[in-house]
Amino acid sequence: MLPRIKKRLEWLGHFFFYCMLTIGGQRTAYFFLYPVIFTYVLGSRKIHRQALPYLRRRFPDHSRSQLFFDVFKNVLSFGKVLVDRGWMGLNQRAELTGTFTDSDRLRALIREGNGVVILLAHVGNWQTSLARLDALEVGVHALMEFDEQSVSKHFFELRGKAPFRIIDVHGFMGGMIEATTALQQGDLVLMMADRLHQGRHARVPFLNDQVRLPVSAYHLAMTAGSPVVILFGAKTGRREYALKIWDILYPGQSGLSREEELTASARKFAAALERYVEQYPYQWYNFFDIWQQ
Amino acid sequence: MNDLKKELKEMLVRDLKLQDVDPAGIGDDDPLFEEGLGLDSLDAVELVVLINKHYGIQIKDMEEGRIAFASVNALADYITRHQGQAD
Numbered sequence: 001m002l003p004r005i006k007k008r009l010e011w012l013g014h015f016f017f018y019c020m021l022t023i024g025g026q027r028t029a030y031f032f033l034y035p036v037i038f039t040y041v042l043g044s045r046k047i048h049r050q051a052l053p054y055l056r057r058r059f060p061d062h063s064r065s066q067l068f069f070d071v072f073k074n075v076l077s078f079g080k081v082l083v084d085r086g087w088m089g090l091n092q093r094a095e096l097t098g099t100f101t102d103s104d105r106l107r108a109l110i111r112e113g114n115g116v117v118i119l120l121a122h123v124g125n126w127q128t129s130l131a132r133l134d135a136l137e138v139g140v141h142a143l144m145e146f147d148e149q150s151v152s153k154h155f156f157e158l159r160g161k162a163p164f165r166i167i168d169v170h171g172f173m174g175g176m177i178e179a180t181t182a183l184q185q186g187d188l189v190l191m192m193a194d195r196l197h198q199g200r201h202a203r204v205p206f207l208n209d210q211v212r213l214p215v216s217a218y219h220l221a222m223t224a225g226s227p228v229v230i231l232f233g234a235k236t237g238r239r240e241y242a243l244k245i246w247d248i249l250y251p252g253q254s255g256l257s258r259e260e261e262l263t264a265s266a267r268k269f270a271a272a273l274e275r276y277v278e279q280y281p282y283q284w285y286n287f288f289d290i291w292q293q
Numbered sequence: 294m295n296d297l298k299k300e301l302k303e304m305l306v307r308d309l310k311l312q313d314v315d316p317a318g319i320g321d322d323d324p325l326f327e328e329g330l331g332l333d334s335l336d337a338v339e340l341v342v343l344i345n346k347h348y349g350i351q352i353k354d355m356e357e358g359r360i361a362f363a364s365v366n367a368l369a370d371y372i373t374r375h376q377g378q379a380d
Binding site: 171172173174175176177178179180181184199200216219220223224 | 326333334335337338339341342345351352353354355356357358359362
């Protein structure tokens, strides 16, 4: 009975925000977001369980009351991203303006013809940021989990077309065959690298603690001879975002053994992610205890 | 065809660095992945690159991979069928 009520309340919540977006637009939906998120953070233990593993490590000096407001800011930031997605989906004329720092570097890597592995994380509004990849003149393929696929499909179907082709990670050999072929053709392969689902991994430091991160992306790049670009997007204003290359790796060119190389690459990814959350502490949307998995 | 299978077995052991595996001990119909030779998805990546490098054949998608990587027999058959197209 309780799950049914919860589901209905969730549906009502979505319906309310879609109405607000349709009638009043993005600004009105943002306005209602504050009391809704505050009530949610006040009443839900689950959201604290999901957000605190990160926030406690990001703000080790914060008191319990400060952490409560950190959870609020984190969830509010996520809520704004959801509103943006809904707003852009419902209104075909709606656009976010943004910058893509180092896009020339990415174009130069593409011109080398060895394909490029692009690593992403559950930070910022990555779906909106990825729409910028549409302008590149190569195929873009995204290795995704089912839930990431459904969210992306939902977002891009509302917008009319997806800027990338989805490869299912639960397909034969985790989609790695298609990913390899795409790189051999000189295309881009996008992968989420901040959450381990299965397969080989490396233990690396992240926010003064150890996490296990997947290494398949680095292995793929090393084998195909492709560079790895760490690309994160951040919301920088009500209608603005910034897409930036945080690091470029060349796995396999350092003379280390394969295992050392994979660990070193995962370590560099974690370091880039640390720099990102240093700058955008509330745009971390990996609501999952990655330190305990 | 037998020479190709022998070559493939040697390539698997050498290039995938399979320890304690004798190429001659790999059965023609032994599965390459999981319960067979024990290869995983990262080995599949290397295999796709090796097949392209040595035979000029690109395994394009999961379905082709599923067929080609079933066993040494299946891989030899796949290479023989596609070699003409690769030239």
